[in-house]
Amino acid sequence: MTRKMAETREMTGAQMVVQSLRDQGVTTIFGYPGGAVLPIYDEIFQQSDIQHILVRHEQAAVHAAEGYARSTGRPGVALVTSGPGATNAVTGLTDALMDSIPIIVLTGQVPTFMIGSDAFQEADTVGITRPCTKHNWLVKETDKLSATIHEAFHVATSGRPGPVLIDIPKDVQFATGTYTPKGSRPSLYQPRLKGDAEAIAALVKAMEKAKKPVFYTGGGVINSGPAASRLLRDLVAATGFPITSTLMGLGAYPASGENWLGMLGMHGLYEANMAMHDCDLMINIGARFDDRITGRIDAFSPRSKKAHIDIDASSINKVIRVDIPILGDVAHVLEDLLAAWTARGGVTDREAVARWWDQIRDWRAIDCLRFEQSGPVIRPQYALSRLEVLTKAHDRYICTEVGQHQMWAAQYLGFDAPNRWMTSGGLGTMGYGFPASIGVQLAHPDALVINVAGEASWLMNMQEMGTAVQYRLPVKQFILNNERLGMVRQWQELLHGERYSHSWSESLPDFVKLAEAFGAKGIRCSDPETLDDAIMEMITHPGPVIFDCLVAKHENCFPMIPSGKAHNEMLLGEASTKGAIGAGGAVMV
Amino acid sequence: MSALKIKKGSTSHSAYNLRDTHSSVEERHTLAIVVENEPGVLARVIGLFSGRGYNIESLTVAEIDHSGHRSRMTIVTRGTPHVIDQIEAQLGRIVPVHEVIDLTAEGPAVERELGLFKVAGKGDARVEALRLADIFRANVVDSTLESFVFEITGTSEKIDAFAELMRPLGLREVARTGVAALSRGAAAKH
Numbered sequence: 207m208t209r210k211m212a213e214t215r216e217m218t219g220a221q222m223v224v225q226s227l228r229d230q231g232v233t234t235i236f237g238y239p240g241g242a243v244l245p246i247y248d249e250i251f252q253q254s255d256i257q258h259i260l261v262r263h264e265q266a267a268v269h270a271a272e273g274y275a276r277s278t279g280r281p282g283v284a285l286v287t288s289g290p291g292a293t294n295a296v297t298g299l300t301d302a303l304m305d306s307i308p309i310i311v312l313t314g315q316v317p318t319f320m321i322g323s324d325a326f327q328e329a330d331t332v333g334i335t336r337p338c339t340k341h342n343w344l345v346k347e348t349d350k351l352s353a354t355i356h357e358a359f360h361v362a363t364s365g366r367p368g369p370v371l372i373d374i375p376k377d378v379q380f381a382t383g384t385y386t387p388k389g390s391r392p393s394l395y396q397p398r399l400k401g402d403a404e405a406i407a408a409l410v411k412a413m414e415k416a417k418k419p420v421f422y423t424g425g426g427v428i429n430s431g432p433a434a435s436r437l438l439r440d441l442v443a444a445t446g447f448p449i450t451s452t453l454m455g456l457g458a459y460p461a462s463g464e465n466w467l468g469m470l471g472m473h474g475l476y477e478a479n480m481a482m483h484d485c486d487l488m489i490n491i492g493a494r495f496d497d498r499i500t501g502r503i504d505a506f507s508p509r510s511k512k513a514h515i516d517i518d519a520s521s522i523n524k525v526i527r528v529d530i531p532i533l534g535d536v537a538h539v540l541e542d543l544l545a546a547w548t549a550r551g552g553v554t555d556r557e558a559v560a561r562w563w564d565q566i567r568d569w570r571a572i573d574c575l576r577f578e579q580s581g582p583v584i585r586p587q588y589a590l591s592r593l594e595v596l597t598k599a600h601d602r603y604i605c606t607e608v609g610q611h612q613m614w615a616a617q618y619l620g621f622d623a624p625n626r627w628m629t630s631g632g633l634g635t636m637g638y639g640f641p642a643s644i645g646v647q648l649a650h651p652d653a654l655v656i657n658v659a660g661e662a663s664w665l666m667n668m669q670e671m672g673t674a675v676q677y678r679l680p681v682k683q684f685i686l687n688n689e690r691l692g693m694v695r696q697w698q699e700l701l702h703g704e705r706y707s708h709s710w711s712e713s714l715p716d717f718v719k720l721a722e723a724f725g726a727k728g729i730r731c732s733d734p735e736t737l738d739d740a741i742m743e744m745i746t747h748p749g750p751v752i753f754d755c756l757v758a759k760h761e762n763c764f765p766m767i768p769s770g771k772a773h774n775e776m777l778l779g780e781a782s783t784k785g786a787i788g789a790g791g792a793v794m795v
Numbered sequence: 796m797s798a799l800k801i802k803k804g805s806t807s808h809s810a811y812n813l814r815d816t817h818s819s820v821e822e823r824h825t826l827a828i829v830v831e832n833e834p835g836v837l838a839r840v841i842g843l844f845s846g847r848g849y850n851i852e853s854l855t856v857a858e859i860d861h862s863g864h865r866s867r868m869t870i871v872t873r874g875t876p877h878v879i880d881q882i883e884a885q886l887g888r889i890v891p892v893h894e895v896i897d898l899t900a901e902g903p904a905v906e907r908e909l910g911l912f913k914v915a916g917k918g919d920a921r922v923e924a925l926r927l928a929d930i931f932r933a934n935v936v937d938s939t940l941e942s943f944v945f946e947i948t949g950t951s952e953k954i955d956a957f958a959e960l961m962r963p964l965g966l967r968e969v970a971r972t973g974v975a976a977l978s979r980g981a982a983a984k985h
Binding site: 337 | 831834835838842846881884885887888889890891893
């Protein structure tokens with residue numbers, strides 16, 4: 207080693223943070239400074255490879271990193287200070303853990319010699335975040351810092367992805383140590399990617415014999431990468447089997463595809479849920495039998511043989527016992543599956559599958575998403591249908607908040623590619639969508655990024671208007687404003703005798719003025735006749751927009767599988783809701 | 796990391812088809828967990844049990860390979876076969892966990908626990924305590940004119956039995972280590 211090289215490998219901990227991120231190919235980070243991260247911010251100030259985006263709340267930094275990660279497939283990075291900075295990041299970490307999103311959160315910590323002394327802005331960050339990260343580290347020696355950061359990127363992105371956190375005491379940032387370059391130490395964490403050949407062979411045989419098969423796909427397909435979505439499309443086209451997806455998996459198979467049944471689950475499409483209930487072979491690819499999907503467990507798809515492809519062994523047989531478990535990465539398994547099935551002649555029971563499609567067409571004929579826009583008030587379904595029509599041709603990314611609008615967006619917007627749909631699925635985090643849209647827009651500066659929101663969710667992180675305006679991010683905040691916590695209100699109507707306890711707000715802001723106060727554009731629309739023009743005005747405006755779409759106040763979200771009920775007990779509309787949820791269902795979430 | 800234990804040639808059944816996974820009868824299982832000896836690893840394992848509502852009957856942990864930074868935990872837990880399988884899979888997800896070995900499922904194993912018993916008394920009771928300790932092959936590791944501290948090693952059941960016998964003879968204090976276990980035979984599990 208030359209003397210010069212040896213010198214460049216010696217650096218401060220703060221320099222190591224920046225150098226490690228650079229080596230990992232990071233170009234954008236989201237953060238908020240504070241006392242315990244000042245040395246790192248000082249280094250950020252003195253370089254230009256990595257762009258730092260100043261959010262207005264640490265929760266938003268983490269959601270923005272999630273949006274960045276989900277829309278690119280690359281890990282997102284957030285940097286926050288100790289104590290309150292770290293605790294504010296907890297919701298975002300939990301959100302990323304539930305949805306398996308690869309993010310790296312760097313937190314400042316009080317200096318090592320003050321840890322445990324209840325110092326100013328001290329919190330037991332690794333203790334607090336242990337259950338809401340895939341893994342976390344407290345780095346007490348500068349010499350170990352860069353290797354830990356590289357390991358953190360590896361852990362976050364390998365196997366089932368997830369959030370990781372590195373807690374860095376301030377004295378470790380100041381002290382000098384030796385930099386360990388990326389890849390110089392192989393990680394011990396090496397999840398298995400290839401599926402068991404015998405299990406795959408068993409699935410091939412089941413596919414050959416299946417009379418009523420269905421693919422049930424999830425976020426694992428998208429997390430596995432673009433190859434997985436490509437292979438999934440090949441497999442569906444080759445077999446001719448119908449396919450449905452969870453909320454997390456939308457876009458892996460195109461909504462415009464021939465075999466698409468639409469989303470399944472609590473607010474999924476009638477034909478998708480009925481197909482799940484009546485199928486004789488269910489092929490779960492990268493989904494986890496979440497309770498929003500299964501409904502009543504003991505009545506879930508009672509007559510099917512079930513296969514489950516998942517990279518996480520703990521997801522297999524956790525909720526639903528399966529007949530053919532395949533532990534592995536979706537892309538690896540699908541490649542082997544397609545090859546094995548083709549090698550045996552690519553056989554399916556074509557006649558039986560054709561009859562299955564006839565049945566599915568009968569279910570489809572119910573047209574469960576049908577609605578009529580009549581009268582002077584915009585129905586939320588209409589607003590989203592128009593948004594879909596008017597934005598479909600664009601290079602479009604959709605985020606959502608959580609609630610009725612989220613389900614309507616999943617039902618009425620179509621996704622033809624993966625990584626285009628960012629929504630908080632597992633944790634159901636109100637306030638996710640707006641900061642996520644900021645992360646997405648930074649990753650895709652020229653794209654049309656829309657956050658479909660409810661007014662209540664949106665207010666939870668509205669401070670991020672400051673971020674959007676400061677960085678000139680033309681994110682479109684499409685707020686379906688019913689002046690209600692719509693999903694809470696819907697459950698109170700169905701379950702709690704129409705006692706609407708605290709599910710509305712009596713003092714909503716004027717969203718147009720709010721936009722203007724931040725230096726952005728506000729648009730209000732309450733008339734179905736002018737909706738198209740207003741949406742076009744939003745799309746064509748070059749900056750951030752708050753679109754206040756005043757919609758029907760008491761619309762319910764259908765179809766709906768009431769909690770505690772099976773897939774074939776869906777409610778299709780208002781007429782079927784009387785006494786639909788029993789006492790047993792009422793205790794469930 | 797943890798691999799599903801898929802039995803060869805029987806992939807049409809459950810991944811955990813080594814035994815009946817549909818049983819609702821609770822079983823006692825002894826798990827050996829080989830972990831990277833790093834700060835917080837014990838908290839991760841314990842947090843998993845409390846966070847997901849699993850039982851711990853006993854837990855022991857100590858470093859077993861100083862240069863290799865390995866520690867071994869032995870956890871005795873109780874649950875239905877489905878819960879036991881979940882515990883093993885969830886443990887396998889923890890990044891610094893290298894291996895999870897279900898000693899109960901994988902064949903014969905030896906389990907030992909160490910107990911220390913302080914027994915105070917005079918006269919016949921004192922003589923009887925010493926006599927019983929001899930039968931149980933317990934060692935006297937401390938003695939005064941009116942007390943003994945016995946050291947006993949064996950299965951948990953043996954130590955339970957010894958405790959029952961000592962109770963009427965002046966048992967004052969007990970300390971137990973919890974179970975440590977190894978599989979029988981020459982094969983090493985890790």
